[in-house]
Amino acid sequence: MFRVFKDMEACFDERELGIASLKIGLKLDREGEDPEKALSFADRALKVLDQDGKPSLLVAVALQLMGSVSYGLKRFNDGLGYLNKANRLLGSYGVLNFKKALEIKEMTLGKDSKELGVGYRDLAEAYVSVLNFKEALPFGLKALEIHRKGIGHNSVEVAHDRRILGVIYTGMEEHEKALEQNQLSQRVLKNWGLSSELLRVEIDAANMQIALGKYDEAIITLKGIVQQTEKDSEN
Structure with a gap:
């Protein structure tokens, strides 16, 4: 495997070598052999694949590999740092994917389409997943506007x-x-009898009440959640 890689270095470009390094690093990590060498290949892959600074799945995989190998070498702080970066990158990658999907929907669907509204909400949720609430807000509001107008x-x-x-x-x-x-x-979820989805929203409500200092109301909300959960488990 290493001899083949040496031969590749003479005729492959840097990106191809970066991808090959990632594959070798992943194989070494799976086999649990020579973690230092696995880390070396992962590091080379990351340096090559992350040159343009654009989020990609390959960079995220390289970061996850760096994190995994670092943990195996008991370099816990390094491992956690790499894994956190990988998670943030995957979140950003998700936002880009939802943006592209929304652009396609905007070109192909009517401006009041229910599916277009779902596309706006999906993008809002993607921004929420990376804690970018300010960017999420206009897409959440747009989804609400479309759905209120189109389906009530x-x-x-x-x-x-x-x-x-x-x-x-x-x-x-x-x-x-x-x-x-x-x-x-x-109110709407209760009207539709969607108890499982209502439960999630009630948990959110308790957190909001706590944030507002409405502790008595939060306790009542949480008690109601517990009672409903117990009732559901009996059925």
């Missing part, structure tokens, strides 16, 4: 839009707005 205030899609808006406003520390969206979402 009492639709499940509107409830989902309001739930994500509640999460976004919480992230922006606008807790009153967050709680308002959450309560409107709960």
